[in-house]
Amino acid sequence: MKSTQQLLKNAIGNEPPHGTQKGPSNAELDALAARIVNYLFAELKSIFPAWRSALPTDMDEQLAKKTWSKAFIENELYREDQIRYGLKVARCQNHAYFPSVGMFIQWCQPTLEDLGLPSVRDAYLEACRKAHSISEAKWTHPAIFVATRDTGVFDLRSKPEAEMYPKFQSTYMKVYQRVLRGEDLSFELPKALPPASVSKPMGTEAGVSAVAELRKKLGLPKKEDDHERP
Incomplete structure (x- = not known):
């Protein structure tokens, strides 16, 4: 049996219709909204057992689905995370009655907090x-x-x-x-600046050794004061 999350992914598809240059056609939006609403009605019926009071006949349900689809298109409500959040809020309600589309859209909008x-x-x-x-x-x-x-x-x-x-x-x-x-x-966020490097003065013996190494690389004769300072 497929999970609720997988069923929702199947309803929405992999890419919601946002960010494309041409944009989705009206037919594509209608089809996407219809898939989402069909999925949602099945879920919401299981959450709100008194759904028959809002949808007494099959005709009422079909008319309601058309209204929900239009509302989803007008509010650009297509993303899986939004719908998942709306269902999460729906499951927390303490009544048994089917929500209006406006109420459900509001549930899909998390607050700042x-x-x-x-x-x-x-x-x-x-x-x-x-x-x-x-x-x-x-x-x-x-x-x-x-x-x-x-x-x-x-x-x-x-x-x-x-x-x-x-x-x-x-x-x-x-x-x-x-x-x-x-x-x-x-x-x-601005990148943190790297800690400032502090150059330490070279010790006397280290400096003498460095000079001797440099003279060696250059093929210069060794000086007596390379190892001893006068």
């Missing part, structure tokens, strides 16, 4: 504290560094909060969408 991100306010305060040393600072999450950089460190240092907080919030939520898509932002 769900993704391990600080709140917008906490992220903004950290950005303001560390804007003076953005390259050397240690960040609670790479997303805060990216949002700070993209908002503009000079502006964060010099302009009032009334102007900068809305700008930072907008930028931070765009970064949140990147985290939601599964992007690894750690690669955007």
Whole structure:
């Protein structure tokens, strides 16, 4: 028997329709959304035993599936991780009734905290504290560094909060969408500088030996003071 994860992979396919130059056709989107919704309805029926109250007849179910498919296309809800998260939230509900499509789409959107991100306010305060040393600072999450950089460190240092907080919030939520898509932002953190090398002065005996070795390589005659200093 195939696992739930494998069934979901089969429904979505290997590549969600994002990031292509031409973009998927309407027919491809319709087919993908229909596969996802068919899979979801089977799963959600097992989670919510009172589903018949929302889908009393086969005709009602077919109409509902068409509505769900349109909503998934409009909200670009195709990724496996999003749908898996929505099902995880669905399994935590304490009622038996089939959800609306809007409710399920909301379940597919993890909050900042769900993704391990600080709140917008906490992220903004950290950005303001560390804007003076953005390259050397240690960040609670790479997303805060990216949002700070993209908002503009000079502006964060010099302009009032009334102007900068809305700008930072907008930028931070765009970064949140990147985290939601599964992007690894750690690669955007500034690289740590290598520790500065400290050259030690060469000791007297080591210096004399080095001179003697150099004279030997050059074929010069050995000097008496190569091993002894006057």
